[in-house]
Amino acid sequence: MFRYMLSCWFSVLCLSFTIAAYADTISNRNCPIEFEINASKKGATVTNVASNINVWDYRTWLGNKEKDFPGYFRKYMPFVKYVQLMMAAGGNAERDLFNNPLDRDTLTDYNFSKLIEACRNITKQGLIPHLKIGNVPLKFTTNPKISSAFGVNILPPDSYDVWHRYVMELGKALVKEFGRKNVKNWRFGVLTEYENKDWFSVNDDPQATQTAYFKLYDYTVDALQKSIDPEIFVGGHSMTVSEGLWDERDFISHCSSGTNFCTGQQGTRLCYLSSSYYDKTPGRYADKSLVECISLLREHARKEGFNDLIYGVDEGRILQGTDHKDLVPRAIGNTWQAAYDARMFKTLIDHDIDYFSHWAFTTRGLWGGIPSVSLHTANLFYTLTGNIRVATENLSLTQSPFDKEIANTDCIAAIDKRKGNLYLMFYAYSDSVFEKKKRTISCRIEGLNKNVRHAIITRTLVSDDSNFFDEWEQDQQKRHITDDDFGWSKSSFVIDRPTLKKRQHIDYFRGRESFYGRCSELKPQTSSIDLNEGSATLSFSLPVHGVVLYEIENVL
DSSP states (O other): OHHHHHHHHHHHHHHHHHHHHHHHHHHTTOOOOEEEEEEEEEEEEEETTTTTTEEEEEGOOOOOOHHHHHHHHHHHHOOOOEEEETTTTTSSTTTOOBBBOHHHHHHBOOOOHHHHHHHHHHHHHHOOEEEEEEEOOOOSSOOOOOOOTSBBSSSOSOOOOHHHHHHHHHHHHHHHHHOOOTTTTTTESSSSTTTTTTSOOOOOOOHHHHHHHHHHHHHHHHHHHHHTTTEEEEEEEESSSSSSSTTTTTHHHHHHHOOOOTSSSBBOOOOEEEEEEEEEEEEOOOOSHHHHHHHHHHHHHTTTOOOEEEEEEEEEEBBOOOTTOOOOOSSSSTTTHHHHHHHHHHHHHHHTTOOOOOEEEEEEEHHHHHHHOHHHHHHHHHHHSSSEEEEEEEEEHHHHHTTTHHHTTTEEEEETTTTTEEEEEEOOOOOOOOOEEEEEEEEESSSSOOOOOOOEEEEEEEEEGGOSHHHHHHHHHHHTTOGGBBSSTTSSSSOTTBBOOOOOHHHHHTTTTHHHHHEEEEOOOOEEEEBBTTTTEEEEEETTEEEEEEEESOOO
């Protein structure tokens, strides 16, 4: 019996050593993660999936932005093309586009000047407005019901004809100010998260709410077509990442084959479908993946005969920080966000998703402030945009398919045929925000110009060395700024109210902006790389959460 027990104990011990040895092997960073890049195997053009930003309050775009921030987006955020203005046509007294929003005796005292001013600032920055309309003005509803979540009227209008005229006059005003040719190229959406009862609801009744939204959409689209152009770009934004009051696919079917409530004809114009996508906290994912959200919409749209729609994410990323408080820009300041974003960009181009709209990029949101690692990563990815993607293979993944560190280390490669340059963008993602390691990467590159022997290579790294946030966290401890001093998550990189409660803490941060700015500077490093018969080898270490872009010049 003793010998039997000893034998069992020895077997368990050997098994334990075997498992430990295997675990040590796959986690040993001295063993590089191997990639192969073949520049001769070309794919599709890398699209600008970071082209959209969404703005909660368009009043932040009032004033003379081009005077205060001349050429700002072209210089700092050249990837941005569309600016989504949420609740652009009203929904409460502050946003309703009238001289007297609460005067129910007149329903036609339209005043579109503020929205026009915001759109003027957008276009002067070289950008294109995307107007989310559909939130019904207070005086179009006898007893408006204000959402506790979003502060807007969630009821449909008493009269859809009155709403139709409102949208018609808005369209005419935009055409008069900006020209029909220009406004025709703008984008329009009808509501935010149309099946979310906190945005639009008729007594929380699924069928009644669905019918009301179909009417709202049909009348809105018809008014835009008549006042701007029949080919206006318009669509709908659903939650999809979580369950709504009614099935978002029914909207797609209505646009395809339903009876148009405004025209009486079959179907309604539909140009794009978008979803929200929010992970719960850093490293804790949503119940549906980003790809699952878009696939649900795309598959049903194709079933209904829509084969050329644009698909995107109109808002999202991460709901809460590491302290489980809400994030102001729905992204964290820790360098972890860089790898998260890079991985997200790869997911988007891998699955032919057109864009992901971001909330903010700097410590002041958009205008001024210190750049976040999200901004750095978007700019590095933009370097690849418009170039031809080439084949990449993670060779180590074949040997260790269940190793998360290997699976979460990846690359996007592209060539610029005009310049003859090769771009390689690597990232090292981890679910853990607080992991502090390095991953060794070895990359063999094939398909280069066989006549080239040496090339210039520039390395640009996003890491803690190009991020202010770790210094800001250290300063919080020195200044005794505690969790209680934060209204929203301390993980937020927008350093203003409501992130911080006290003006003195915000002023302290502002007083250190020049220092934080230096901490956030990217530091490209240039060296050379040897080539042999069209091949080269690149070996380097990458910090966990890091993102690095290599540009190899004149090798094609």
